[in-house]
Amino acid sequence: MASEKTIEKYQIFVLAYVNTFNATQAAISAGYSKKTAYSQGNRLLKNDEVKSLLDEQIKKLRERMSDDASKIYAMLWNQLKMVDEKIVKHDEAQAAINLLEQQLIPVNVSMSKKEADKAVIKRKADEIDGRRNRELKREYLDQMRNLDCEMVVVKYDKKKIYAQMAQYKMYLLDPFAWEKILTMRATILRDLLDRAGYKTTDKLEVQMDAGVTIIDDIEMMPDG
Template sequence: MARSGKEPSNKTKERYDLFVDCYLQTFNATQSAIKVGYSQKTARQQGHKLLTNAYIKEKIQLEMKRLRDRMKDEGLRSFSMLLDIAMQTEGKIQAHNEAEIAIDKIKSELSDLELEMLKANNDLEKVQKAADAIDGRKKEMRSHKRSLLEQIDSIKKEYFEMNLERVVLLNELSKHQSRYLDAKEWEKLQNLKKSIFQDILDRGGFKAIDQIQHSGKVDVNPLANLSEEELRRLANGPRTT
């Protein structure tokens, strides 16, 4: 898998690797961010941001693929299928995290742009009012009125361009919002992912139970009795018509 962008330093890679190791044991980005040194206050935001990092995404996908291949090699087909579902779920969560960052950025840009548009509109009203007050038929006022009319054209052109930029940003926002999960949906997918991985790791014996940090009790798995098809439907969400 090819990565784009600047290659992280060895020291940064060590930090990223520690984050990935912790994340693959807890499936909790916030806890993993705290593990690598972020404060309680910034850990949630930084954890989600780290999950969008190209190096970390590739590392997680590679480790998941290794685990899946190991399951296939050992004949654990059902676990392998569950891992596929969990990875689909992880993909949805990753897309949400990326969308959340992009949405915040676009909203900030829109806010700045709309302030500029408001200022331009106010300037237009002032210049238009000044131009309307001048009798352009008088020779001594023609040049001044012409100058004001040129300003009006310039402001209108600038406003038009800003409005086009606003439309582009709104389209971008809509695209990212389609991948954004509401709090309930996000929590549902997180619980699904944790439950599947917990079940895989515990029952598959890939890690000792006491080496895994669980979000709940080992013997409590609300998804244990669901079929693979039911889990897949849950991961994919409701069908749209």
């Protein structure tokens, strides 16, 4: 049975070895001389007590690696989810803006017509001598006031549509950001599939829950 001091050196050697997988450097860390570190390292790897300690540390290392892999998977899926949410919001915002632009067309037409009608009525009112044809002059002026009231309503409708468009534009991605986010999405997918044991060949078509399809120049085939 090795002494307590020797066991302590074994433990230091094992901890150093699982960090570097270099027996010589691990032996130096454990206090062995640099001259004999190479031979001592090889000898220690064959020692039963060292092998037992090493098996225990390797098991812990595998558990840590497994935990780290799970964390990385979770992080990548969260990143992919956030990217897809941005893409979906962009698409929804663009669709909403397109619809609002269609709604804006009749509003603009109505405003233009009312302005043209007012200009015609004003011209007619200006041509009338108010002293000789007071009633017709008043009628034209009333028509102009009514048109002014109607245009106030139309202007309010326009302002409301533009305010809605401004809200949706917050979610729009410019061409540079759009290209960047698609590249990011493809990179995350490749990382996820690589970690899942897939290899690339020619083409890839992926459909995510968010409803966004990305087609890239790779095809994923499971290893083995």
